[in-house]
């Protein structure tokens with residue numbers, strides 16, 4: 001089957017899919033799903049945060065290319081790979097609030113450069129593109145579930161360079177659809193968690209798990225009452241596939257996240273309980289960790305009714321299971337190190 005002239009993508013044995021960032025946490029879960037559907041897959045990942053060990057490297061339907069999307073020296077290769085693909089998932093991105101806050105220039109330019117390279121190749125070859133943006137575009141958060149109609153909010157504090165760059169690429173991706181008729185999808189993930197997420201990126205759940213397993217303090221910022229909702233990575237990967245098969249969702253931003261709101265202080269307690277350790281929980285002001293210019297986020301919980309209504313998607317795994325799977329993964333990694 002040649003998907004190229006079609007509006008929609010079927011994920012099956014004849015489909016060739018390009019996944020940027022495919023050696024990362026979410027990308028590798030997506031690759032697992034695509035291979036289980038007998039798609040052939042090409043991953044491009046610069047291994048800045050991904051690991052080859054996340055992928056079935058010797059699978060006959062998987063090709064892995066290791067370079068930075070956005071590096072001009074590889075733009076021709078990106079062009080060729082997009083041209084060969086029936087569908088493109090662009091997940092490659094620097095991640096983590098800590099990195100965004102401390103290395104604004106590299107993070108902002110990295111998102112823009114890779115976004116422009118992929119968008120340009122998809123424009124040229126008219127390929128369907130799903131782009132993972134971020135809930136960071138909603139800024140400091142709301143005291144109610146956030147819908148896609150909520151405004152994108154950033155200012156010039158360093159943390160928001162990531163969000164502003166994600167939002168700028170959203171415009172390019174939306175423009176491909178609304179101005180040029182190329183099918184595209186924009187997903188705004190909230191907190192995703194589970195196996196293969198690395199604590200080095202500073203994301204809260206693996207950081208807590210890592211501390212708990214070492215018997216070190218779990219550091220909760222500010223009053224610990226800020227709420228988040230965690231989505232298991234396997235549910236997230238299913239969600240990405242379902243979004244890209246929905247006609248109604250083309251060109252529109254779609255929230256992807258969990259629905260069980262949990263306060264971060266309670267998350268720390270759940271991790272200690274589940275890991276069965278006696279690690280202490282300590283509270284610290286976030287500006288003592290990041291400095292005065294840090295932009296604090298309060299509640300950030302998604303309203304995912306658009307995704308559920310349009311595709312039937314639901315998260316199948318609870319927060320407890322997500323925590324347990326995260327502990328299991330980090331425990332196994334530590335045992336093997």
Ligand SMILES: NC(=O)c1ccc[n+]([C@@H]2O[C@H](COP(=O)([O-])OP(=O)(O)OC[C@H]3O[C@@H](n4cnc5c(N)ncnc54)[C@H](O)[C@@H]3O)[C@@H](O)[C@H]2O)c1
Pocket residue numbers: 020021022023024025026027044045046047048049050051067068069070090091092093094095110114132133134135136188189190191192193
């Ligand atoms: N994990 C979350 O909770 C979360 C929340 C919001 C948005 N997102 C978005 O979802 C996507 C996947 O995130 P993740 O958690 O899997 O992160 P990740 O760091 O595990 O995966 C990203 C991958 O991209 C690679 N990469 C980075 N820049 C690259 C480049 N220019 N060229 C090639 N490879 C590059 C990294 O090596 C890594 O393997 C990202 O776009 C991220 O911004 C994630």
